[in-house]
Amino acid sequence: MAIVHEFNYFKPSSIDEAIELLNEYGAKARVLSGGTDLVVRIKDGFETPDAVIDIKGLEELKTLEFKDNKLIVGSLVTFNELIDNETVKEKFPLLWESAKTVASMGIRNRATMAGNICSAVPSLDSGPALLLYEATVVVKGKDGERRIPIEEWFLGPRKTALKEGELVEYIEIPLPQKKHAGCYVKLGRYNGEDLAQVGVGVLALSGNEYRVAFCAVGPKPTRAKKIESLLNGKELSDSLIEEAKKLVEEEISPITDIRATKEYRMHMAKVMLDRALKAAVGRLNGKGPDYGTRLI
Numbered sequence: 001m002a003i004v005h006e007f008n009y010f011k012p013s014s015i016d017e018a019i020e021l022l023n024e025y026g027a028k029a030r031v032l033s034g035g036t037d038l039v040v041r042i043k044d045g046f047e048t049p050d051a052v053i054d055i056k057g058l059e060e061l062k063t064l065e066f067k068d069n070k071l072i073v074g075s076l077v078t079f080n081e082l083i084d085n086e087t088v089k090e091k092f093p094l095l096w097e098s099a100k101t102v103a104s105m106g107i108r109n110r111a112t113m114a115g116n117i118c119s120a121v122p123s124l125d126s127g128p129a130l131l132l133y134e135a136t137v138v139v140k141g142k143d144g145e146r147r148i149p150i151e152e153w154f155l156g157p158r159k160t161a162l163k164e165g166e167l168v169e170y171i172e173i174p175l176p177q178k179k180h181a182g183c184y185v186k187l188g189r190y191n192g193e194d195l196a197q198v199g200v201g202v203l204a205l206s207g208n209e210y211r212v213a214f215c216a217v218g219p220k221p222t223r224a225k226k227i228e229s230l231l232n233g234k235e236l237s238d239s240l241i242e243e244a245k246k247l248v249e250e251e252i253s254p255i256t257d258i259r260a261t262k263e264y265r266m267h268m269a270k271v272m273l274d275r276a277l278k279a280a281v282g283r284l285n286g287k288g289p290d291y292g293t294r295l296i
């Protein structure tokens with residue numbers, strides 16, 4: 001389907017020029033990264049910007065490096081670049097595993113993680129991993145940089161803490177200072193280009209510390225703090241998992257939509273939490289399935 005909406009297209013040659021354009025057009029400006037979300041929305045008439053600001057030429061946004069115990073993911077880094085990066089696979093395996101579940105090879109070649117969090121759809125696959133690694137989003141506007149903890153980033157469906165006139169420069173992900181392992185389980189209707197019906201992430205750290213997050217089962221991806229409190233300090237056991245599963249109903253608020261009913265989502269979230277906990281703890285202990293293995 002062709003794009004029928006008319007807009008001004010800009011390809012700035014610096015971040016400052018992009019910010020000037022964003023401020024000039026205000027609410028009628030849209031940043032274009034991979035375009036896998038934005039272009040579809042313009043085609044479908046959900047977005048009618050006056051200005052599309054294509055940042056793909058900005059080399060400084062393509063950084064992907066591990067420095068001072070932090071992974072810096074520039075806003076133009078694609079999911080396939082994350083997957084192909086050995087440091088990501090070795091040090092941030094939960095992020096790697098989540099990236100592998102996004103869409104298809106073709107989409108992942110263009111789609112960026114920054115675009116993913118800016119789209120802020122409830123099902124976004126990078127949400128749980130970024131929440132569990134306690135990432136920070138670094139944005140820039142005409143008054144300089146702001147650092148936004150990922151916990152404060154998602155405000156609701158398609159709503160984020162990004163203000164008019166700002167763009168995301170990079171996402172900073174600290175390496176957990178304890179031995180850790182993770183697991184991301186995604187339920188879709190089929191393997192490939194489908195959004196999550198339910199997504200569950202677990203990060204297990206040595207000393208019986210656990211972090212748990214969900215996506216696609218509420219207005220925004222969220223940490224499950226009650227489940228974490230229950231688990232923390234305890235050895236994982238079948239009875240503890242059963243107790244954790246009972247708390248799922250207090251943590252998530254799934255809806256019925258074209259992809260699943262709320263009852264199915266609730267049921268599967270419990271099944272997936274069980275599998276993700278066992279896999280994450282298994283991996284922490286040098287066992288468990290290889291990263292990238294489908295568990296559902």
Ligand SMILES: Cc1cc2nc3c(=O)[nH]c(=O)nc-3n(C[C@H](O)[C@H](O)[C@H](O)COP(=O)(O)OP(=O)(O)OC[C@H]3O[C@@H](n4cnc5c(N)ncnc54)[C@H](O)[C@@H]3O)c2cc1C
Pocket residue numbers: 030031032033034035036037038039040075101102103104107110111112113114115116117118119123124125126162166167168169192193194195196
């Ligand atoms: C067929 C298909 C399958 C998909 N499957 C999945 C899936 O399995 N899992 C999943 O999570 N998503 C999926 N998506 C959604 C989409 O691919 C992702 O959200 C992707 O990561 C968006 O990144 P992008 O670079 O293409 O963003 P764009 O489309 O360029 O932008 C998305 C939004 O973010 C804004 N934006 C982008 N970059 C910046 C920036 N640096 N600063 C400020 N604002 C910015 C744009 O203005 C726009 O509003 C799918 C999409 C399609 C078309």
